Amino acid sequence: MENKPPRPSSYLALAIISTILCCLPTGIVSIIYATKVNSTYEDGKYDEANKASKNAKIWGLASIGIALFGWIIYILIFGIAFLGAIGSAQ
Numbered sequence: 001m002e003n004k005p006p007r008p009s010s011y012l013a014l015a016i017i018s019t020i021l022c023c024l025p026t027g028i029v030s031i032i033y034a035t036k037v038n039s040t041y042e043d044g045k046y047d048e049a050n051k052a053s054k055n056a057k058i059w060g061l062a063s064i065g066i067a068l069f070g071w072i073i074y075i076l077i078f079g080i081a082f083l084g085a086i087g088s089a090q
Helices: 012-021 024-042 046-089
Strands: none
Touching (some): 024 046
């Protein structure tokens, strides 16, 4: 019997949620890596499965980070414009 290492997490839920709610391009990359984890693990390619798991996590978190950065910029731009409009109206 072969001694298998534990199956790495696929982070598929993170990938799907980050794709739907955050940033589509990086989320799709995360989904692609997440779907590779189980098949490569079952093929006995444990190092490749671990790399796919890490990449799925990194791309999922990158998607969330890009979305947060975009929202911060959005709030700053429109917040400053809104405050400027209020200041000029007085």
